[in-house]
Amino acid sequence: MNEDAYTRKAFDCIAETYSRFPVVITKGEGVFLWDDSGKKYIDFTSGIAVTSLGHCNPRVVQAVTKQVQELFHISNLYWTKPQAQLAQLLCEHSFAEKVFFCNSGAESVEAAIKLARKYGHDTRGPDCYQIVCLEGSFHGRTLAAITATGQPVYQRGFEPLPDGFTHVPPNNVHALKLAADKRTAAILMEPILGEGGVHVLDNDFLKAARDIANDIGALLIFDEIQVGMGRTGKMFAYQHTDVEPDVMCLAKALANGLPIGAMLAKEDVMKHLGPGTHASTFGGNPVSCSAAIEVINQLTEPGALEGIVELGDYLMAQLRGLAKRHKVIKDVRGRGLIQAVEFERELPGLANHLLDQGFLVIVAHNRLLRLLPPFVMERKHIDLLIEKLDSYLAENT
Ligand SMILES: Cc1ncc(COP(=O)(O)O)c(C=O)c1O
Incomplete structure (x- = not known):
């Protein structure tokens, strides 16, 4: 951090909810980032699966620039073309027929939970509100989203948590069958558990979840916030399987870095959220939507x-x-450009060492390296990281 250029006091004014690296990033271009001392980094995080088409992607910049000169914001009491065009593109490329727009992943999960409860109430009665989720999952930081999240570390101290969430181990069909009953409004899962360690769910488990949901009249919700928008090599991760959800949550890479979230559903499901049941002031903002349209345009090019x-x-x-x-x-695991390396033991210096060497990576619990490179990365950039990892592991293990 270049202390000359910024007063310490300014940084001290930011709430300390993150453990940050001591680096101030000032510029990004493609796979590269620069800090305020001019040091260059290769980004293997994409801002945690967000800037997938590269930092300041020129065509996204152009689309956003055009839009901000025309219209920044208008209330959802009125229609805008970018919002409609984005909704249509999302429907054309997925199972969905309707889209609700919001601003983040957690909000999109929150919207899906509200939809599931409303659907449960309307179709099977007021006792049908339970959401079955997976242990080890991650769905965001609102109260409902941390409750859906299958990791107690995110819940501790925030009790009482909302009622109606239960968790089963991933890939355990028997446990899922036992947990899902007449009170179950939805089964919620990430087709690949991202933050929970990059675990690709078995196709058979996804199929069983679909069948169980069908049998009891519950919704199947896929959280594709981290793995959607091309990250796995298909537009959506579920498209690697023959299982379609009823509801899907998107955010992160949808607008390549501008804030946006989306909750997608079939029409006969979404109709249960009628006028006045849910809303978001900024949801579907024309600037974010214009960026997202350009993202889909690029991802659908041959x-x-x-x-x-x-x-x-x-x-x-x-x-x-x-x-x-x-x-x-x-272990090494993942799909497309979401991959993880799990170590036998903790390597506490790894993330800082790579940062010193000019690489941004995500390391969880000092033993899981998660790589989410931008799609515009080249093989030579991967080779550089592998070289550094090779020498670090040779010296430190
Ligand atoms: C699968 C998944 N769901 C939800 C979220 C929450 O998204 P946001 O931070 O935009 O609220 C994340 C964020 O990491 C995520 O990976």
Whole structure:
């Protein structure tokens, strides 16, 4: 951090809810970031699965610039073309027929939970409000979202939590069958648990969840906030399977860095959220929507998703090579450009070491390296990271 350029006092005014690295980022372009001392970094985080098309993607910048010169904001009491166009594109590329717009992932999960409860009330009565979620999942930080999240660490101290959430282990069909009953309004899951350690759910488990939801009349909700928008090499992660949800949550990469969230559903489900039941002042803001339209335009160009698969395969091959050379690597897993390396033991200096060397990565609990590179990354950038990891692991394990 360049202390000359900023007073310490200004940073002290920010709430301390994050453990931040001592770096002030001032500029981004493609896969690169620069800090306030001019040091350059390669970004393997994409702002945690957000700036997937690269920092300041020129075509997104152009679309946003055009939109801010025309209209920043208008209330959802009125229609805007960017919102309608984005909703149509999202429906064309997914199972959905209707879209509710909000501003973040947690808000989109919150909207899905409200929809599930309303659907349960309307179709099966007021006792039908329970949401079955997965242990180890992550759904955001609002009260309902931390309650849906299957990690007690995010809930502690915020009790009493809202009623009506239950958790089962991922990939355990038997437990899911036991948990889902006449009170169950929805089954909620990430097709790939992202924050929980990049665990790709079994196809059979997803199929069973679909069948169970159908049997009892509950909704199947997929949280694709981290893995949607091309991250896995398909527009949406569920498209790798033959299972379709009834509801899907999106945010993060949807507008490549502008705030947006979306909750998608089939028409006969979404109709249960009628006028006045849910709202968001900024939801579907024309500027964010214009960015998101450009994101979908780029992802649907010939070869775009194939490029993600190809680069993902390359990254996976390099990480597997690394695992062969270093016994401390317990597992390498993921799909497309969301991948993780799990270590046998804690490596507390890893994230800071890579930062010093000019690489931004996400490390959880000192033993799980999560890589979410932007899709515009090149093989040579991956090679550079692998080189650094190779030498760090050789010296420290
Ligand atoms: C799967 C998933 N759901 C929900 C969220 C919450 O999104 P937001 O931080 O935009 O509220 C995240 C964020 O990491 C996520 O990965």
